[in-house]
Amino acid sequence: MKISYSLLASNHLNLVDDLKEKASKFDSIHFDLIDENYVGGLGMSVVTLEQLSEFTDFEIDVHVLMKNPKDLTKRIFNRRINNIFYHIDFLSLEEFKKLNTGYAEKGIAISLNYSLTSLKEFMPYTDSILLLCMEPSLDQKNKYSEPVKRAKQFRKFYPDFVGDLVVDGGVVPSYLPELEELNVNKVVVGGSCIT
Numbered sequence: 001m002k003i004s005y006s007l008l009a010s011n012h013l014n015l016v017d018d019l020k021e022k023a024s025k026f027d028s029i030h031f032d033l034i035d036e037n038y039v040g041g042l043g044m045s046v047v048t049l050e051q052l053s054e055f056t057d058f059e060i061d062v063h064v065l066m067k068n069p070k071d072l073t074k075r076i077f078n079r080r081i082n083n084i085f086y087h088i089d090f091l092s093l094e095e096f097k098k099l100n101t102g103y104a105e106k107g108i109a110i111s112l113n114y115s116l117t118s119l120k121e122f123m124p125y126t127d128s129i130l131l132l133c134m135e136p137s138l139d140q141k142n143k144y145s146e147p148v149k150r151a152k153q154f155r156k157f158y159p160d161f162v163g164d165l166v167v168d169g170g171v172v173p174s175y176l177p178e179l180e181e182l183n184v185n186k187v188v189v190g191g192s193c194i195t
Contacts, residue, residue: 001176001179001180001184001185001186001187002027002028002185002186002187003025003026003027003028003186003187003189003193003194004026004027004028004029004030004061004166004186004187004188004189005019005022005025005026005028005029005030005188005189005190005194006030006032006168006188006189006190007029007030007031007032007044008032008044008190009189009190009194012044015048015052016056019056019058022194023058025193025194026189026194027059027186028058028059028060028061028082028186029052029058029059029060029061030061030063030168030188031044031048031049031052031060031061031062031063032044032063032065033046033049033062033063033064033065033066033072034065034066035065035066035067035068046072046075046076049062049076049079049081050075050076050079053076053079053080053081054079054080059082060080060081060082061081061082061083061084061085061166061186061188062076062081062083062084062085062104063085063109063130063168063188064084064085064086064087064109065087066090067090068090069086069090069091069099070095070099073099073100073101077100077101077102078102078103079102079104080103081101081103081104082104082105083104083105083106083107083127083128083164084101084104084105084106084107085107085108085109085128085130085166086099086106086107086108086109087108087109087110087111088108088109088110088111088114088118088119088122089111089113089114093121093122093125096108096122096125096126097125105127105128105164106125106126106127107126107127107128107129107130107163107164107166108122108126108128108129108130109129109130109132109168110129110130110131110132111132112132112133112134116153116154116157116158117157119157119158123158123161126163127163127164128163128164128165128166128185129154129161129163129164129165129166130166130167130168130188131147131150131151131154131165131166131167131168132168132169133146133147133150133167133168133169133170133171134168134169134170146170147167147169147170147171147175147179147187148175148178148179148182150167151165151167151179151182151184152182155182155183164185164186165182165183165184165185165186166184166185166186166187166188167179167184167186167187167188168187168188169188171187171188171189171193172193173193175187176193
């Protein structure tokens with residue numbers, strides 16, 4: 001199981017040095033692109049994403065928390081990005097199928113407000129699933145669901161899913177063995193796992 005370091009938990013004033021200092025503790029970085037309409041505030045800038053993809057060697061996963069991701073997708077097309085996750089909340093199946101992510105794999109993200117059964121129609125067209133285990137928010141004390149329980153529910157609904165399963169939110173070190181047993185491919189972690 002791979003570890004992805006959430007940049008929302010990083011030192012934004014000294015980002016590159018923070019990443020280099022902690023590089024041995026993660027496999028990739030998780031970049032949340034947030035629309036102020038989605039969670040009531042902005043996260044990190046797309047300019048920061050472009051610079052990281054151009055000037056560092058870190059594997060980058062992008063989590064798009066925006067109501068209209070199409071223009072953004074064009075802007076980051078063929079950047080050195082591993083995976084781009086789009087929220088089921090704001091894309092129809094037809095819109096998702098038409099998104100061209102260039103070199104990046106295309107994934108679907110699902111928040112706690114949506115039943116896991118909502119993913120069924122997207123399954124043939126996605127490379128990966130991101131299970132959000134907390135409500136999207138810039139509040140670091142945000143409530144979250146139990147990541148292990150959510151991963152179990154996903155595996156119960158979709159036992160034959162062969163793409164990557166990513167768990168994001170509320171992951172603490174004690175959950176890692178169980179998540180690995182559930183064949184979770186990657187977990188997104190913050191300060192509790194990366195110190």
